[in-house]
Amino acid sequence: MRQSELKTLALLAIAFATTVFSCKPKNVSTTTSGDAAQKVYVAPGKYDEFYNFVSGGFSGQMAVYGIPSGRLFKVIPVFSVDPEKGYGYSEETKPMLNTSHGFVPWDDLHHIALSETDGVHDGRWAFGNGNNTPRIARIDMKTFKTAEILEIPNSAGNHSSPFITENSEYVIAGTRFAVPMPDSDMDVPINTYKDNFKATVSLISVDKESGKMNIAFQILLPGVDFDLARAGKGKSHGWFFVSCYNTERANTLLEVNSTKNDKDFIMAVNWKKAEEYAKAGKGVKKSVNYAHNTYNDNTHSATSVMEKEVLMLDPKDCPDMIYFMPCPKNPHGCDTDPTGEYIVGSGKLAAVIPVFSFTKMLDAIDKKTFEGSYAGIPVLKYDAVLHGEVKKPGLGPLHTEFDANGNAYTSMFVSSEVVKWRISDLQVLDRVPTYYSVGHLSVPGGPTKKPWGKYLIAYNKITKDRYLPTGPELCQSAQLYDISGDKMKLLLDFPTIGEPHYAEAIPADMVSKNSVKFFKIEENKNPYVTMGEKEAKVERKGNEVHVYLTAIRSHLTPDNIEGVKLGDVVYFHVTNLEQDWDVPHGFAVKGANNAELLVMPGETQTLMWKPEKVGVYPIYCTDFCSALHQEMQGYIRISAPGKNVPLTFSTGTNQPKLEEDKF
Amino acid sequence: MKKYRFYSLALVAALTYACNSPAPENKTEAGSTTQEAPVGGQEAVQDNDSQKDVVKIAIGSADHTTLVAALKQADLVTVLSNAGPFTVFAPTNEAFNKLPKGTVEDLMKPENKAKLQDILEYHVSVGVFKPEMFQDGQTINQANSKNISLSVKDGKIMVNNQANIIASIPAANGIIHVIDAVLVPTDH
Incomplete structure (x- = not known):
């Protein structure tokens, strides 16, 4: 490099640094509005307006905060042992962490799904996923205890879960890693990925009364990575949508090798049709081994049962069940709006936010407007299913939540901001910075038919300079915004446990009124x-x-x-x-x-x-x-x-x- | 405007701390507190499920209206709603009636609050003493730091050779022994 070039570079670097640092808000007063403190102040002895169930990420637990105060009420042990509560240490709770790999005392809890009735929160259960050793947990919102943990066979990296249908009929769990399936040779060269590795999505039924989970069936799919999903609602009830990346089916250096295609997919699954196929005997029973652990509030003990079988549907035997919608580059978020009409993809590496129309999708399926097929599954034409694109929304769109007024809020990981846009005409309305590197967002009721609105919470990975330093590792954080007006207003940021990956918020009285105060001793059926x-x-x-x-x-x-x-x-x-x-x-x-x-x-x-x-x-x-x-x-x-x-x-x-x- | 807000906040604070009566609702502009939490001490906690504590049992007893009124006057209701555990020797209304005429009325006067507190605390021990634990000649140090003495003869338990235990009622945070005489500390 010549010296003059070096000089230019240095000058550019200085200019860049100056711009970046001069843009950075200097203090709180420049970023929060004057009445922010009043809006988040919940006086001593007063209750918060919402419960916020926040995943703990790599802590493996679920934390419960109050909104708007940001006060931490409880850490519910889910996938990780918790010596504070004896969870995973007492004889009664050890079976909760049993798996086909034996006792696994930790996991990585990413997403929360609260149970719904008719597409609206019903305050009964919170579901969470274990990424590492694929599992789904059900937390009882009466006791704030983990009531059930179900291992998912034929899965690895259970990231695309749990996502819930509008009457909690099913919890959807998609695998991130494709893996060799157990009924074939499991000991295969990794470079035979394209031939031997498959992905699955599981539909886990939830008993209406007890909440008890059961794997109704799995769908065998080509070896892509499933990332996030949402069930349809209202008009799209009966479908669910899953974002897929690595349609290149790379097994090494995915950073480069899975980002070659301009578009990956959002997979649309007609689960009502899948249910019919399962009932009609189109599935094949596969021999597997997975743990099903339940906690009983009368015996105050968990039992672990090893399940041996799962029903597998293969799309080649089940026509008209699955379609792919092309979606710009390595999509992450895949969110359906409160009406169920719009499906918002968020291509992490894309410069647009594509919004798909359910009505157009049905029409395209009807008219067979396909651009081809992928592993035997029809791929719909992008333009035929697209409602439109949000242009230049920001860098690194990740995940979208909704309010009740037709607006969407998308997090931008790379540019550390939240962008508010209108679904109808795809216009960007407002943008606010986050501090820093935001992942998921949560609007109370945001994923349901009835967003409660009022607040938006951004969950940030990086908090350099936000709190007093605590050595090499700093806490991650949640940031609360007031979204009741046209402009988003930052109110508060508060530290969280682990990684606050995703969260849901629910009006407090839907949960508090059911809270159990103690267990009746006369109903204690523990053998000891x-x-x-x-x-x-x-x-x-x-x-x-x-x-x-x-x-x-x-x-x-x-x-x-x-x-x-x-x-x-x-x-x-x-x-x-x-x-x-x-x-x-x-x-x-x-x-x-x-x-x-x-x-x-x-x-x-x-x-x-x-x-x-x-x-x-x-x-x-x-x-x-x-x-x-x-x-x-x-x-x-x-x-x-x-x-x-x-x-x-x-x-x-x-x-x-x-x-x-x-x- | 700012000043006004400051004053109204101060007023709310003053009202809240001034008394145990319900504070004005803390309505912020965002209406951030839609749910009313209990105000006052633990006695105000809404809980119809748990076993009753010593205060709730006394309040529910028709024979202890004088004691309850005295506990209220002495600001001991919150204290006795605490996790405890407590043993409360609870004189009946009849027991209070046995005191010289005018004694109770006198103790209920605001200027005699400290004296009333002392007498009532003389009826409370911190710890759970079940009837079967009492031994003849035992002394127990009471919340006011004075001792009571117990005699156990032929299964009959007497406190300070003066009051009989006529019933014992377990409570969530301890136990109540109903007695038929008021215990008076020696220096009163």
Whole structure:
């Protein structure tokens, strides 16, 4: 490079830097409006207007915040163990994390779908996906606990999920990675991708009453990457739409090799037709192995069942079920508007936002306006299905949410902004910066037929300079905007746990009125429940010692236990006898190689402990329960196997001295 | 305009903190608080499902209207709605009636609030003492830091050789022992 060229480059760099930095807002007052503080201030003792269920990304959990305050209320353990709550550590909860690969204590939770009735939130369940070891979880919004986890076979990188149909008939789960299917040779060269790797989309039925999930059927598809999806609604109810990238079917350096085609696809699936084909016996039963884990609020225990079969539909046997709509470059978001007429693709690498028309799509299917086929599936002509394109919206369109007034809001990852545009004429109406690198957006009710509107929340990956620095890793964040007027107004940003990948928000009273305060002790069907202090006991079964222990303000019963021998395995079955809201008791024993228990009122939870040394070990309540919490303690004595110490237990009285123990 | 807003906020704050009565609704321009959370202490929490706490049980008892009125006058309702746990020795209305004429009326006067608090706290221990735990000659330190003494004879429990325990009622945050005489700290 010649020196003059270098000089020019340097000058350009300086000019660029100056522009960038002078554009950057200097302080809060330049970016938020004067009354922002009032709009997000929820006075002490007042409730927020919305619950915001936010995925924790690589934390594997789901977090619940209040909107507009941004206050964190709860982290619900879903796919990752949580020692704070004993989740994945207590004997009762361990089966929740069982998979065909054994116990998997972590996952990557990306998307949230709240249950719907007639296309509107009904406040019953929140679904979340595990990306890494494909799973779908169902959270009960009455208890804020994970009620069910279903593993998805024939899938890898369960990113395109969970997306829900308008009466929660199905949760849709599409695979990101194509993989060899289990009924063929699984041990194949990676470079035979195009021949041997397939993708699937699963339709998981949801029981109307219990919410229980079941894989109704899977659809076998060519080996593309599925990214995001939405079910149709209103007029497009009965269909769902999935964005696909890597139609190049590359298996290496996708950064380059999956970005060659100008257009990839949005896949349109007529699920009502698929349902008919499944009923008509068009599917083939495939042998698989996947875990189905359910938590029971009466036994306060999870069970894990291995399922062995799944019904697979092949589009070649099921005509008129699937169509591809060409979509500019590596689409990510695939969002249907509240009317169900428009499907918005967001090509991460495209300079436009394509908006497809459901009516035009049906027409094109009817008239067979195809431009060809892809792996035997008809590809519709782009122009025939397009409502129009939003021109020059910004850089890196990712994901779109909607308000109830015909407007759409699209996040721009590369240019760190939210763009508001009108669906009818595709005009950009407003744009606001985010700080920085926004992923998904959430408008309360935004993915439903009835957006509640008022706020928009942007979930940002990068927060350099937004908060006090905390070393190399900074928190990710949520940013709240007021969208009640023509212009979006930044109100607040607040830090989140993990990666806030996607979220849904729901009016508070739809959830709060159903919130469970405690579990009724008389309905406790845990096999190790202790129904009252008089029932407390310690039993030996071979080398297992079962301690039936109760907790109530402010003591444990029993709190003095002797006669346990080295080599025994101790099971503390702790029943919280409280029948009062917000009085959990915790339980821990010194040296236990797992975690504490956190036992809700009326619950029984079990901690397994293998003592490794002779001695006297303290046990105590870990959740500050009462004025005498610090007094809520006891001891368990571990003796050498040869020592003659009988098994005894007590609270409030001392055992007579033993011959063995004369000191 | 800004000034006006500041004053109205200050007024709201003043009203909120001045008393336990419901504060004016905090309506911001965006109407950010549509849901009313309880105001006041824990006694105001809406909860018809949980087991009743010692205060709720007393309020529900026709025999304890004097005690409840006194607890209110002494600002002890919030305290006793706490996680506790508490043992409350709860004199009946009849027990209060046994006091010299005018005693209760006198204690209920605002200027005697501290004295009333002291007497009522003498009826409360922090901790759960079930009847079967009482032993003859036992002393228990009460919330006002004075001791009570217990006698257990032929299954009958007496407090300070003066009050009989005539019933015991478990509560969410402790236990209530109904007694037939008011316990008076020795220095009163």
